[in-house]
Amino acid sequence: MAVSGTEKNGVNTEDEHLNNSLSNPGLISPDKEDMTRLLTVPFSGRIRGGMKPGKKIIVMGIVDPDPESFCISLTCGRGSEAGPPPDVALELCACFADRQFLRRACVSGVWGEEEAAIAYFPFIQDQPFRIEVHCEHQRFRVFVDGHQLFDFYHRVASLLTIDTVTIRGSLQITKLG
Known part of the structure; x- marks a missing residue:
C-alpha cells in the first residue's frame, strides 16, 4: 500500500484501496471528495x-495531543441500540494512563478476559502510527509501526462473519485500508 499520495486537509485521498475493502453504507457517494468524511x-x-x-x-x-485511549474493533455486524451487541472478534484498546495495549473478544454477548502483556507501549501522544491486523487461519497477528506486538487467537466461529471495523477515541485517522 502506497504511503504517498494527494493530500486534502492532511488526509491522503489517493488510496483507492479504501473503496475496494471498506465502505460506509451511510455515505451516499464515497468518492475521493468524501474521503475526509469517511x-x-x-x-x-x-x-x-x-x-x-x-x-x-x-x-x-x-494520536491526539492529550490522549486518554482509542479502540479499534473488528465486529460481526454493526449491532443496534435495541438488540444485543454484535460479536467482537477483536477489540484493540490503547490506554495511555497505564500505557497498556489491551485486546479482547466478545462472543454471544460475553466478553472474554483482557490480554495486556506486551514488550513496550508503542504509541506516543501527538505522533503518527501504523497498525496492521493480519488475519491468519488460527489467529490475528498485530503489528505496530512494522514491529510484531502479539498474536490474538480467533474466538468467533466464522471469519467471514467479521464484516465491520469501528474506530473511536483519542486519534485522527489519516489512512485506512
Missing part, C-alpha cells in the same frame, strides 16, 4: 467479503 472519528465501515486468512486491515493515524 475518516471521521468515530468511524464505522464495512469489510467487504468479511475477514479471511491472508486479508489485513491497516489503520494509519495520529
Whole structure:
C-alpha cells in the first residue's frame, strides 16, 4: 500500500484501496471528495467479503495531543441500540494512563478476559502510527509501526462473519485500508 499520495486537509485521498475493502453504507457517494468524511472519528465501515486468512486491515493515524485511549474493533455486524451487541472478534484498546495495549473478544454477548502483556507501549501522544491486523487461519497477528506486538487467537466461529471495523477515541485517522 502506497504511503504517498494527494493530500486534502492532511488526509491522503489517493488510496483507492479504501473503496475496494471498506465502505460506509451511510455515505451516499464515497468518492475521493468524501474521503475526509469517511475518516471521521468515530468511524464505522464495512469489510467487504468479511475477514479471511491472508486479508489485513491497516489503520494509519495520529494520536491526539492529550490522549486518554482509542479502540479499534473488528465486529460481526454493526449491532443496534435495541438488540444485543454484535460479536467482537477483536477489540484493540490503547490506554495511555497505564500505557497498556489491551485486546479482547466478545462472543454471544460475553466478553472474554483482557490480554495486556506486551514488550513496550508503542504509541506516543501527538505522533503518527501504523497498525496492521493480519488475519491468519488460527489467529490475528498485530503489528505496530512494522514491529510484531502479539498474536490474538480467533474466538468467533466464522471469519467471514467479521464484516465491520469501528474506530473511536483519542486519534485522527489519516489512512485506512
